[in-house]
Amino acid sequence: AQSVTQLDSHVSVSEGTPVLLRCNYSSSYSPSLFWYVQHPNKGLQLLLKYTSAATLVKGINGFEAEFKKSETSFHLTKPSAHMSDAAEYFCVVSGGDSNYQLIWGAGTKLIIKP
């Protein structure tokens, strides 16, 4: 069975400081992994995805994530937070015996302090 755990429900950082949003996964298969961002009352936008190519994945708006199979992690990082990064972030895993289904993390709310 597959699962996704986002280790923090809320993360608060100051503007200009690094961001780290943590995601661990469990999968019996070679997974595809995604990070999505949701601003209030909006749909979700893809930040980046890992699909068994390079383990360090670069996304939009300066975000990146590293796939670490040994640690079953796919943490999202950004060197310097901006006020516009305040949003909810979701980690998602795909693949396995039901390839059209995706397993969603509970989300991490990112708060940016001025």
Next chain:
Amino acid sequence: DGGITQSPKYLFRKEGQNVTLSCEQNLNHDAMYWYRQDPGQGLRLIYYSQIVNDFQKGDIAEGYSVSREKKESFPLTVTSAQKNPTAFYLCAARGRMNTGELFFGEGSRLTVL
């Protein structure tokens, strides 16, 4: 522009009424999904469709129904059997199995009065 269009954006319903949420896509994607999102929570899958004239129940299908008569359209009906329908509903489409990402609409917020 290519994308997913959901309507209406806001909808109010009286208890006991059915309501249908529209979802249209022009991405030519085979798979479409409906999710429900409650405040402070993640997404829960209601129904998904891999191809026209076929759809499967997700984790919380009770009280909902869908149809997939055309590739472009995947409407969701919230029936009176859904006991707590007030929520934010998101429709998405996906091009490729396993590696493809979801493309989302802007969502529909349903409030039961």
